[in-house]
Amino acid sequence: MAAAFDARWDAVLGHDRSADGLFVYAVRSTGIYCRPSCPSRRPRRDRVTFFETPAGAREGGFRACQRCHPDATVTAADPWIEKIRRACVYLSNVEGHPALATLAARLGGSPYHLQRNFKRLVGVSPREYADAVRLRKVKGTLRQTGDITGAMLEAGYGSSSRFYERAVPKLGMAPSVYRRGGAGMTIGYAIVDSSNASLGRLLVAATPRGVCAVSMGSSDGELTRALSREFPAATITPDSGAITRWTRAILAHLAGRSPRLDLPLDVQATAFQWQVWQALASIPYGETRTYSEVASSIGRPKAVRAVARACATNPVALAIPCHRVVPAAGGHGGYRWGVARKKALLNSEAT
Numbered sequence: 001m002a003a004a005f006d007a008r009w010d011a012v013l014g015h016d017r018s019a020d021g022l023f024v025y026a027v028r029s030t031g032i033y034c035r036p037s038c039p040s041r042r043p044r045r046d047r048v049t050f051f052e053t054p055a056g057a058r059e060g061g062f063r064a065c066q067r068c069h070p071d072a073t074v075t076a077a078d079p080w081i082e083k084i085r086r087a088c089v090y091l092s093n094v095e096g097h098p099a100l101a102t103l104a105a106r107l108g109g110s111p112y113h114l115q116r117n118f119k120r121l122v123g124v125s126p127r128e129y130a131d132a133v134r135l136r137k138v139k140g141t142l143r144q145t146g147d148i149t150g151a152m153l154e155a156g157y158g159s160s161s162r163f164y165e166r167a168v169p170k171l172g173m174a175p176s177v178y179r180r181g182g183a184g185m186t187i188g189y190a191i192v193d194s195s196n197a198s199l200g201r202l203l204v205a206a207t208p209r210g211v212c213a214v215s216m217g218s219s220d221g222e223l224t225r226a227l228s229r230e231f232p233a234a235t236i237t238p239d240s241g242a243i244t245r246w247t248r249a250i251l252a253h254l255a256g257r258s259p260r261l262d263l264p265l266d267v268q269a270t271a272f273q274w275q276v277w278q279a280l281a282s283i284p285y286g287e288t289r290t291y292s293e294v295a296s297s298i299g300r301p302k303a304v305r306a307v308a309r310a311c312a313t314n315p316v317a318l319a320i321p322c323h324r325v326v327p328a329a330g331g332h333g334g335y336r337w338g339v340a341r342k343k344a345l346l347n348s349e350a351t
């Protein structure tokens with residue numbers, strides 16, 4: 001999630017009075033919208049939508065909260081609140097990046113004070129805010145259509161290179177430029193012992209751009225054969241150098257020493273797989289979600305089976321924690337590397 005929305009969420013978590021009037025947050029499960037300082041119980045992050053104005057929330061079909069009365073005007077103790085709110089509305093609708101001076105001229109005040117007060121009240125700079133809004137539009141369009149080019153053009157990214165440069169690092173994965181079968185790719189791999197009898201041997205493979213496969217198996221032969229099947233046209237060689245760092249990070253993660261596993265990934269994915277994998281990456285260590293919860297969290301509540309398929313085709317075990325998704329009916333569900341391994345992973349994370 002982009003920084004501007006993180007800052008809003010932080011304000012909600014902190015019941016931050018100084019954020020009142022800047023935005024309201026709406027909760028999908030209750031249909032109610034609130035000002036940031038509302039004393040009510042905090043909702044789950046994935047159920048929250050932010051609106052610049054109460055009117056926006058009403059148009060979105062939400063009702064005003066009876067406790068915090070978000071429609072009442074905030075007494076303007078801080079004259080910047082209204083100005084910055086207008087700046088946010090403007091940045092959400094404008095094409096491209098307006099210069100700070102242009103923005104200041106529209107709202108009144110110097111560029112310096114605008115920048116400073118924007119950061120103080122919103123948590124990020126106007127430019128970062130505009131980026132976050134665009135990224136949100138891209139994600140929204142992708143969610144509806146799965147069409148990357150369309151989403152990109154709609155969000156105002158003129159060329160695809162600019163899109164990848166700005167948006168993709170925030171989406172969390174490198175765009176895959178290679179063709180099917182790994183033609184033209186050079187892949188190095190290393191196999192280590194997972195130090196867990198139930199998991200067995202662990203293979204980590206990477207291109208110069210990032211990790212492209214993480215798998216578990218009972219023998220090294222089985223693991224290398226599977227890698228060759230996945231990338232039949234690639235040049236695959238054992239690697240004793242660069243990959244060591246990733247295997248170390250994974251082993252530390254498996255031993256419970258680092259709950260977050262952040263590896264640079266170089267994986268090929270459809271827009272849908274991408275969305276699912278991103279949702280999986282946000283499931284905290286030690287927690288699980290059901291397939292239908294994941295489907296709802298990406299705005300596709302009916303796509304439960306497609307979510308299960310996206311989990312089953314995850315090429316990077318642990319790095320994208322598909323083992324944290326389980327059936328609503330109970331039990332462990334399937335796992336690309338065997339249910340016994342999924343069970344073992346969930347057990348070790350639960351303790």
Ligand SMILES: [Zn+2]
Binds near residue numbers: 033034040068
């Ligand atoms: Zn409220």
